[in-house]
Amino acid sequence: MASRSLSLPIRHRWRMSCYFMPRKGDPKYHPKTQRAQNHLVQNGDTAELVSHRLLLDLGFIKPADKAPGMYHYLPMAMRSMDKLMGLIDAVMMKYDCQKVQLPTLTSSHLWEKSERLDSMGKELMKVKDRRDREFVLSPTHEEVITRMIGSGPPLPRKELPVKLYQITPKIRDEMRCKFGLIRSREFIMKDLYTFDLSQENAMETYETMNEAYNEFFQLLNVPFVKVVGKSGNMGGDLSHEYQLPSKIGQDNLLICGACHRGKNAEVSTSLSDPTCDQCKGTHLWQQHKGIEVGHTFYLGRRYSQSLGAMVNPGNGKPIPAEMGCYGLGVSRIFAASLEVLQTCPTKLSWPKLIAPFTLVILAPKKGSKEYAHFQDILEFYDDVNSRLLPNDVMLDDRDNLTIGRKLDEAKTIGFPYIVVFGKTFFNADNPELELYSAETDTTMMLSPEAVKNFLNRANSERCPNLSL
C-alpha cells in the first residue's frame, strides 16, 4: 500500500507530443488557422489584449460556445490556476484562515433579508427549482455565510476571530464582458469572511488580512498598489482595493505624489482638492488606471444584524458579530498578471510561482544525430521531474520539429527555464547543456550536474503548497 501510494506521481512524464494545447499554427493540427480565427470572431471575442490573444492562440483557454464571457480552462491554464489557488491556500493558512465550501445556488430569501435581491439588479442571475423556490447563482456569499453562522449557537469569544474562506466559481451577469478572463461572467474567486466581537477587534482583523493580501501580492511578485476603495453595494464604510496598474484598467486611481498612497477616483468627489487624506500633503494627484484584483471591506453589523450571526462576549448576552469580507479575483489575477508583466507582444511573461511548468526540456528532432541519445534525455528528465522540480517539468518530445522551432515556441509560452539538449551535449568531451532563463533573457552553457544544481536552487523559489 505504502509503496503503491508513493509511486503514483514519480513516474509520470509530461510530454508535449500528447499534451492538449491546441496551438494556432502547430503543424500537428494541419493548421487551419483561418478557421480558428473565424471561430473566435464568431464568438464575439475580439481579443483586444495581446496577453489574451496569446492565451487563445497558444491553447491555454478557449471561449465557450454561444456563451459570451465564459471560458474553458485547458490543461496549461488549469495548472497555473491550481498553483495560484495553492499559493492562496498557503497564505490563508499562515494567517489562520480556514477553508470551507458554500453552495453556488443560495435561497433568494437570504438576499431579501439583506435587501440585495433587487438592489444588485440584473447582475444577479436567478433560477427556480421544480417546486418553484427561487435561488440566486451567487456572485458572493455574505448572506449565506452570515446565515450559516446565525443558524448555530453564538460564536464563543475564545474562538474569535473566526476567518472562513472558499475558492469557488462565481457567476455575475456582466452587462459588458471585456478582456477575456479579466472581466468574465463566470469566474473563480477567493472570498473570506471574518467575525469579531467588537469594532476594535474587527479593525485589528482588517489590518491583519490587509497584511496577508500585501504578502500574497509580494509573493506573486507583480507590481500592485493598495488604494482606498469604493464600497459599492457591500454596505460597509471602509474598504481598500488591490490594483494592478495598467493602461487597460477600468478603474481610475489617484496616487499622492508625496506618499504614494492613493484612492479610487470614485471615492473622491473633486479632483481639484489637492490635499492627500493620508499624508495631508497638497501635492497634485497622479492619475493612473488599474485592474482591481482584490478588495477588502469592513462590514460592521450590516449583515450579522439582519441574518442573526451572533457572538458570545462571555460576560453578557450575545451580540451581532462585527464582520469583514475580503475578495481575490483568482481568474482575474491569472489574466491580469500576464497583462501587466507583458513586455513583448510575442511572448507571455509569468509570475514565476504560477508558471504552468517551471522548466521545459527540449529534445532533438527525429532523424538528427542527437536523437539517438534520446534515452539520456529521458533519464535527465526523470531525475529532474521526480526529485528537483517534482511534477513541474515539461518534455518537448515532438519528433517532427527542430530544436530551433521548439525554442521559439518555448520562449513564446514563457517557461521560466528552458534546457536544450543540443550538439554541445553529444559532440563535446565535456557534455554541456544550454540553460535559458526567461527572467534575465540569457543563456548559459553548463554541465548537466551544474544545471541540476541550478534547478535545485530554483526549486526553493517555487510555490510552497504546490499540489501538481
Add this chain to the structure above:
Amino acid sequence: MASRSLSLPIRHRWRMSCYFMPRKGDPKYHPKTQRAQNHLVQNGDTAELVSHRLLLDLGFIKPADKAPGMYHYLPMAMRSMDKLMGLIDAVMMKYDCQKVQLPTLTSSHLWEKSERLDSMGKELMKVKDRRDREFVLSPTHEEVITRMIGSGPPLPRKELPVKLYQITPKIRDEMRCKFGLIRSREFIMKDLYTFDLSQENAMETYETMNEAYNEFFQLLNVPFVKVVGKSGNMGGDLSHEYQLPSKIGQDNLLICGACHRGKNAEVSTSLSDPTCDQCKGTHLWQQHKGIEVGHTFYLGRRYSQSLGAMVNPGNGKPIPAEMGCYGLGVSRIFAASLEVLQTCPTKLSWPKLIAPFTLVILAPKKGSKEYAHFQDILEFYDDVNSRLLPNDVMLDDRDNLTIGRKLDEAKTIGFPYIVVFGKTFFNADNPELELYSAETDTTMMLSPEAVKNFLNRANSERCPNLSL
C-alpha cells in the same frame, strides 16, 4: 523571496481551541443542543444515517438555509474533500489524464443538439441571462466538451487518446434528496471525457480507465464492487458502475455466486434466468444493495457526430471521435465511505488517506500539573507537523477539558492516530506517550522518539499529492 516562500506552511499550528467546528454539546458553545436539533429538523434534514448525523453533530457540514439537499462544507470536511480531490488528481495524472475546467453555465443550444434538453426533464435547471439567452446549470459536460473539441481543428492521431477531466460543483434538481451528501442537489463530481480514433482504440481506453478506477478505490481502501451498469440517458451501450455495497444503497445489484462479478438489476429483465453473463455458470444471483460512486460509459459517436468533435486519421479525411465518459461522485464518495466503514454508531471511521488530520495530539487541562510542560508539547507538535506529517496534525489545546474528555471526542471524530501527553510523560524517569491507533483500536506506550519513528512510517501511507 525563496525563504519567505518556503516559510509559509511550516510554522502553522492547527489548534482545536480556535478551529471552526461547531459541535453539539461542546461546552465552549454553552450548549444549546435543543436549538441546534430544532434547526436541523426545520431544514427537513432528518439525518436518517448515523454517519450523516455524526457529520452534522460534529460540525463537519451544515445544511444550507431554505435549500433542501444543499450543504456547507465546514473546515474539517473541506480538508477531507481536498485530500480526496488530491488523490483523484494523482490517479488521473498516473493515467495520463489532463485537468481542465469548464463553465457551470452552458448554452441550451448545445443540449438541444444532443437532444437532452427536454429528455433530462426537471433535473436539468435552466436560467436566462439579461439578453434572454438560456443556459443550463450543468450536471454533466458531454455536450460542452464535445463542442469545445469540435470548435477546433480535428485532433491529430498522434495525440490520441485525448483524456480531459475536471473536478467541479455540479447541479441536479433531484426530486428526492436523501442521506445528506449521498444524494444532494449540488455536489462535487470528477468527470473525464476521452476521444479516440476507432472503436477498438476507444475500448482500450475504456479498459485502461477502468483499471484507473480500480486502483483509485483500492488506494482509498473501501470495499467496492464493479458491475455491468445501466446506461441511463448517456446514450452509450456499454457501461460499468462502481458500487459501495451498503444496505442503504438505492441500487439493486446481482452478484454471481460463482465468479463474484455482477450487474445492476436494472440491466436484467428477468431475475429468473440464473445464467451469469460473464462466467456462464448457472448459480443463483446474490442480491445486494449498493451506493453508486463511479460510472464509466462507452459513448461511441453519440455526441461527436452531432457536435462535430473530429479526429484526423492521418490517411484520410477527419471522422467523428469515438468517445467515453467517466464519472466519480466526489462528495458522494466522501459521505458513502464513512457510511460503509462505520462499525460503531458513536464514531466515524475514515479511509486513512482522506481523514481530515492523520494525527491529533492531546494536551492536558489547564491547572493540571502536566499543563506546566505545555512548551514541550508545542515543540513535539511543531516537529511532527512540520517534518513528519507536514500540515496534517491537529493540536487539541482546549484548556478547559480533561484529557479523558478529549480522548473520547478524538475517537468519535475518528483521527487515525491519537497521541496523549498524560502522566507517564511527566512523571516517569522514562517519559512515555500514549499512541492510539483507530485502525487496530489499540494503545501503545512509547518513548517520544519511538512515536516519531512510528509516525514517520505512517507518513508513507498518506495521500501522495497532499496539498494541505
